[in-house]
Amino acid sequence: MTAKPDPLIHPITRLSICGLLAAGADWVEFAALRDTAGISDSVLSKQSRVLEDAGYVEVRKGAVGRRPRTWFRLTAEGRQAVEGHLAWLAQLEEAVSASTRDVQARLLPGDRDQPRRVLPPLLGSS
């Protein structure tokens, strides 16, 4: 699996939908997906349609009595794209936390030389 960003999955709502569907369940029901993602019915309908049109999500519709039931699952193509995107995000997260650690290591409490080391580059003087 190659870590690469996917612009279709990048928006946070679609990332939530795809990330939940890629968690390991075979099919996830509409209400379960809506509640766990914390989104509204209309948002889920709209975003799932986009993902379905892209071939990332498979939709199965049924009914229990008069109540309609909609189930979602990732297609093979969708799973591949989600896994690549999540790997890319994990790399991004790691890079951000590494640079934060680096900055924190430079700013040591009780370091008297700190202003002399840190300020000149920030002020643009050597």
Add this chain to the structure above:
Amino acid sequence: MRDVARDPAALERLRVQRSRLADRMRPPWWWWSGVAIVWALAFACPVGSRFLPQGVRIWPILVTGVAVACLLQWGLARATGVAVATPMLRYPSGRPAGIAMIVVSVAALVTETFLIDRGLLVAAIVVAALAVAAEVAGQRAQLQRIRHDLRAGGGPA
């Protein structure tokens, strides 16, 4: 639409959502009761095949057991909103529990037959009851592993 690049906690949010999804995979009481009944039917077969009145066949009991098991899987998916197909085969982390369940069921059926052949009916019934308890515990362990996979995003193989 909100963008992940402007929300650095996106992955953390996804972890929380996956944890919420895993928490939904807690079967209701009737599922556990149904599972116990299905295993009880299975382990009643050796006793039933010897002591059922003439003309009563064992296979309808087995067919009923399989039908109830299918209904339970269907009901679990309906109740939780999460369908996990053939957990034994598709979830590698649940495989040890699945293999243990097969070993226990074969061992219990063989032991029951052995005890019934020697006229130890009560002992055979005790073995069957213990096997039902072991199978329910195995099922619980398997579901725990599935919940773990859902949380970690491991998923089926």
